[in-house]
Amino acid sequence: MTTTRTFPEGFLWGGAIAANQAEGAWNVAGKGISTADTAMNKKNISKSDYKKQNAVSSEQLAAALEDQSTVNYPKRRGIDFYHRYPEDLALMGEMGIKTLRTSIAWTRIFPNGNETQPNEEGLLFYDRLLDEMIKNGIEPLVTLSHYEMPMYLVDHYGGWTSREVVDIFVRFTTTVFNRYKDKVKYWITFNEIDGIVRHPFTNGGIVPDRFENVEQAVYQALHHQFIASAYAVKLCHEIIPDAQIGCMLTSLLHYPHTCNPLDVLAAHKNNQFNLFFTDVQVRGTYPGYIERYFREQGITIEKAEGDSDLLKEYTADFISFSYYNSFVASADSEGLETVSGNTMGGVKNPYLPVSDWGWQIDPIGLRLALNHLYSRYQVPLFIVENGLGAYDNVEEDGTISDPYRIEYLRSHIEQMHEALLDGVEIMGYTVWGIIDLISYSSSEMEKRYGLIHVDQDNDGNGTLERRRKESFFWYQNLISNNGL
Ligand code: BG6
Numbered sequence: 001m002t003t004t005r006t007f008p009e010g011f012l013w014g015g016a017i018a019a020n021q022a023e024g025a026w027n028v029a030g031k032g033i034s035t036a037d038t039a040m041n042k043k044n045i046s047k048s049d050y051k052k053q054n055a056v057s058s059e060q061l062a063a064a065l066e067d068q069s070t071v072n073y074p075k076r077r078g079i080d081f082y083h084r085y086p087e088d089l090a091l092m093g094e095m096g097i098k099t100l101r102t103s104i105a106w107t108r109i110f111p112n113g114n115e116t117q118p119n120e121e122g123l124l125f126y127d128r129l130l131d132e133m134i135k136n137g138i139e140p141l142v143t144l145s146h147y148e149m150p151m152y153l154v155d156h157y158g159g160w161t162s163r164e165v166v167d168i169f170v171r172f173t174t175t176v177f178n179r180y181k182d183k184v185k186y187w188i189t190f191n192e193i194d195g196i197v198r199h200p201f202t203n204g205g206i207v208p209d210r211f212e213n214v215e216q217a218v219y220q221a222l223h224h225q226f227i228a229s230a231y232a233v234k235l236c237h238e239i240i241p242d243a244q245i246g247c248m249l250t251s252l253l254h255y256p257h258t259c260n261p262l263d264v265l266a267a268h269k270n271n272q273f274n275l276f277f278t279d280v281q282v283r284g285t286y287p288g289y290i291e292r293y294f295r296e297q298g299i300t301i302e303k304a305e306g307d308s309d310l311l312k313e314y315t316a317d318f319i320s321f322s323y324y325n326s327f328v329a330s331a332d333s334e335g336l337e338t339v340s341g342n343t344m345g346g347v348k349n350p351y352l353p354v355s356d357w358g359w360q361i362d363p364i365g366l367r368l369a370l371n372h373l374y375s376r377y378q379v380p381l382f383i384v385e386n387g388l389g390a391y392d393n394v395e396e397d398g399t400i401s402d403p404y405r406i407e408y409l410r411s412h413i414e415q416m417h418e419a420l421l422d423g424v425e426i427m428g429y430t431v432w433g434i435i436d437l438i439s440y441s442s443s444e445m446e447k448r449y450g451l452i453h454v455d456q457d458n459d460g461n462g463t464l465e466r467r468r469k470e471s472f473f474w475y476q477n478l479i480s481n482n483g484l
Contacts, residue, residue, distance in 0.1 A: 159205020
């Protein structure tokens with residue numbers, strides 16, 4: 001017998017962006033310089049060289065802080081969402097999305113991070129933005145920290161390695177909860193919190209050449225983020241009792257290369273490590289396998305009194321995650337063909353096609369990820385990033401036909417529906433880069449995720465005009481039928 005369970009009433013179909021990749025206006029209205037503003041365009045680095053794409057040095061940062069030109073730092077200009085949000089939100093409203101995930105740039109509210117008073121102009125910007133979303137029938141879903149922090153905290157505190165940054169972040173969090181408590185009912189603490197182990201600067205403000213033992217610094221910083229996230233949960237429940245707040249993970253599903261138990265073990269270890277972050281944020285304790293890893297690597301985490309209770313008591317209400325691709329693990333990958341993603345790679349899976357950027361496309365992996373997460377934690381899940389980065393072509397008549405994107409989204413949504421039939425509780429689904437924006441890893445514009453096209457190239461040339469792609473109409477229709 002087949003079940004035809006539909007998407008639940010109120011399912012949050014939506015789109016996702018991040019402040020640092022869309023807003024631009026990096027130095028207006030009192031905004032301070034953030035880590036994202038130092039990211040140069042990396043289109044000349046090979047697509048598969050994700051390590052180089054994510055590398056950061058003191059020398060590079062010093063040059064970025066001196067360089068006031070906007071040409072090579074695409075996130076400084078974004079897609080000018082800062083000024084064009086009314087038009088963009090009207091288009092998204094027309095598309096019918098129920099929610100928009102975006103983030104608040106910490107540096108708009110506290111330019112250096114450690115001020116005691118917030119920057120009113122920055123707060124006003126988000127007042128206007130959130131009001132405009134609501135006006136267009138779009139429920140705000142807000143990430144507190146999406147791949148950026150004040151550069152001042154990097155240079156003067158060593159980023160998240162300093163415990164003081166927890167208090168500084170709590171001040172920021174308290175400020176925005178109090179200010180936007182009537183407008184925002186869905187919050188996310190740290191975007192892809194696990195990313196700190198792969199790109200310490202982006203997530204943790206850690207400049208590797210400033211630390212003797214980078215891994216030790218990374219796990220200390222991560223502990224501080226776990227604590228800051230627990231405080232955010234506590235504060236959110238106190239200040240906005242009718243809101244929900246979730247953690248956020250990059251889903252990095254690994255298959256074994258063969259059925260050799262050693263390959264199975266390699267895949268198991270990778271999957272287990274991927275869930276370490278949610279184990280802490282949802283189960284509330286550091287799991288045994290990671291304590292073992294710390295012992296074996298000589299890593300010691302400094303914890304303050306009360307930390308364990310805090311983690312146990314203030315766990316996330318839901319798990320949100322990004323899903324783009326799956327990976328293959330082998331106990332001995334010597335000589336095997338490899339593929340990459342934006343922050344990591346692995347052995348090639350011969351059964352899967354790849355995107356223009358070499359990412360493996362695996363819709364069934366989404367169903368598996370949903371099932372794994374739900375059976376382990378039994379809390380609602382929210383897919384807050386899924387989408388295809390691809391080259392798009394604007395026809396002479398101005399139309400943009402992107403059947404490859406439609407097929408990517410359609411096949412993933414189909415598998416999400418399968419997971420729903422499997423009994424998985426899913427709150428919503430937001431397409432990453434609902435509007436073309438600056439890519440995270442390579443800071444380029446050509447890698448387009450949007451259902452709305454933005455006329456801008458890698459060097460910032462273009463009219464910034466917005467156009468509806470074929471996928472815009474497809475998603476509009478899908479939402480109006482609640483996914484079926
Ligand atoms: C996720 C990030 O890792 O992947 C986004 O949360 C990012 O910020 C997205 O944009 C896609 O990666 P990229 O490098 O192609 O932009």
